[in-house]
Amino acid sequence: MATLSSSSLLKLPDELLLEILNYIDHFAYPWRTNSLYGLTLAGRRLHALAKPYLYSNFSFYAGVPYLFLRTISLNPDLASQVKVICWDYDTSAAELFVYKPGVLAVKQGFQLDDACDKLEDRAAHGNLVARHLVDGLKLGRLYLGDLRALEVLLMFTPNVEHLEVAETYRWDDHHYWFTPILCIPNDFSQLVSATLQGPMRSENVVGLMLLPSMRRLELTQVIEMRQEQDRTLQWQDPSADKLFSKGFFNQRSSNLEHLHLLDSYTQLHDIMQIVRTTRNLKSFVYEHIVNELSQQHLDMPYDNLTQLLESQQDTLISISISAKHSRDPIPLPAPWEDKNVIFKTVQDFPNLTHLEVSYPCAQSRQWPYRAPKWEELPPNLEHLTVDYLGAHEYIEDSRRTAELEQDLEELAVRKRRGALPNLRSVAFENWHPYYGSFPRDVSIGNVLRNVGVQLISIPAKIGSTTHIMEDIGWVELQSEPEWVIIEIYRVDEE
Known part of the structure; x- marks a missing residue:
């Protein structure tokens, strides 16, 4: 294949050269940097066009x-x-x-x-x-x-405009982070999004949450961590007031539109206080998973979650509340029987189109089956995703899912009669792969499809929980596993 020389490139108009630079700009590191740097050395014209791309993205x-x-x-x-x-x-x-x-x-x-x-x-x-x-x-x-x-x-x-940090485990979590952003927010009026990989305390990133220009914030591993002995948290130290007196602490509102808290373990007290002042929150994600850095055992914070969501009911478009798989899963209270249930909280949200929640099960004595209250789903819902807790552990008796399948048929009847007119998909995720399909009655998919609703099955990853590791390991020693019937299989990249 012939290559294009610099002299040939220079014959192209600026519009085409900019298209080439836009394409190179999406390369992964270090190919992006090396390619752009090479073009800056190929002539004055290419240098002038490529230099803004070269310096626009600093990847350390x-x-x-x-x-x-x-x-x-x-x-x-x-x-x-x-x-x-x-x-x-x-x-x-x-x-x-x-x-x-x-x-x-x-x-x-x-x-x-x-x-x-x-x-x-x-x-x-x-x-x-x-x-x-x-x-x-x-x-x-x-x-x-x-x-x-x-x-x-x-x-x-x-x-x-965008800040991305992949690792913070070596940072001191007893101090505020990003001091310039915290103290001189007017100097960062272009910063609209940030992605941070923790662990972190919510106080560490308060500067990002309150930055007036910030619109999208994704935080992984927000944890209520143990305080080290003989250490003082900076936000508890009066001597820090001088530095921050003219900064963020004079404001009490946030302009966030998308707040995603992944793999976190917190009661959300501080975050709730900030989000309740937000004027236009469009999407909210909270994933609850046990973390060994925590100072104590924390139940799923349903009370705080419902208060947070209710404060944004007129603007929220997408909500995801989930208890992620862990190797040692903790018992979770059934959200549908609590007085502040997620369904009941969001039933009147006028703009909510995407909802993802964990659901109690019929598979154990601890969580007796309770029919989902389809009538409490928001009227404009388009996509519903359910983590069915009862399917985390494989149980051979197919009768244990029969009631759920009947309720899905009832959902199809309600859809046919005009309820939930915009509903287009129902997804079940994190079920044990040895079910083969979930729900087990694959005809339910046709019933829902006939009323315009797609049924999606998303099994859990092998090894993601203790149950799956033990079951798979035992069966591999005995026989070949059965086929898994999946209509749509989403594979999460590591």
Whole structure:
């Protein structure tokens, strides 16, 4: 296959060159950076077109951020082009990339002193955040992936639109994170979305939740963690008031439109207080799963969830409340028999089209079967996803799901009579793969399809729970497993 030379590229109009650059811009790291960097060296015209793409996305996966920090701290024009920061680092060679103030980074020769000098200039002009960061850098060596390096980077990227952090496990969870965003929010008026992989406390990211420009926030592993002995949480320390006195704590509202809390273990008290002031929340996700970092056992926070949802009933379009599979699952109260049930809470939400919930089961004495109250589903619902708790453990008796199948037939009757006119799909997820299909009566799929509702089956991953690991392991020693009948199988990528 013939390759296109730089001279051939230069014959193309700018419109086509920009299309090529847009295509390259979606490459994965490091191919994206290498390709764009090569184009900037291919001529003045390509350099001018490719440079904004090259600097628009800073992906920190390996090496050190110091050279990039030096570049943008000395060149505000380049710094203004940074739109996305992806902070995901490989710690396997961390000993090669260390920094001490005034000392060259080991084996690399990159300095952070230029950025520190710029921060010193800002601090001299009364910038308390710059002074705070400079003082923090003097506390000790800067290791690979250090939050302090990211906070310094943020001081020089005023036009960043998206922040993505893959690992925070080395960060101090007793302090506020992203100090520049927390204290000088007006300097981050372009930041509209963030994705963070925890563990974290809700207080760590309060700056992101209250940032006026923030619209989409996805947080993984928000946990009510144990407080280390003899440690003070920064939000409990009166001495921190000076730094934050002119920042976020003067406001009590949020502009979030999409808040997703994944793999979390919290009672939502602090988050509920913030979300209740939100004016236009469109989607909310909460996944409850046991975490060993927690200070105590926490039940599913249904009371707080219903209060949070009710405060946003006029704007919510999508809701997902689930108790995720864990290797040692905890007993969950049946939400349908609680006075603040999710169905009852959302039944009058005028704009809700997507609903995902956990559902009690007929499979054990602990959770006797209770028919779903289809009449409590919101009137404009289009997609319903159910994690049927009773199907987590494989039980051979097919009569144990007969009542559920009858209720699905009743749903089809209600749909035929004009109820739930917009309902298009019902999905059952996380059922044990040894059922083969769920519900077991595959004819239910045809019954629902005849009224315009698609039945979707989504089995649990092999090994995702203790039950599945034990059952699969035992059967593999005895015989070949039976076929699994799945109409639509969604495979989650790791």
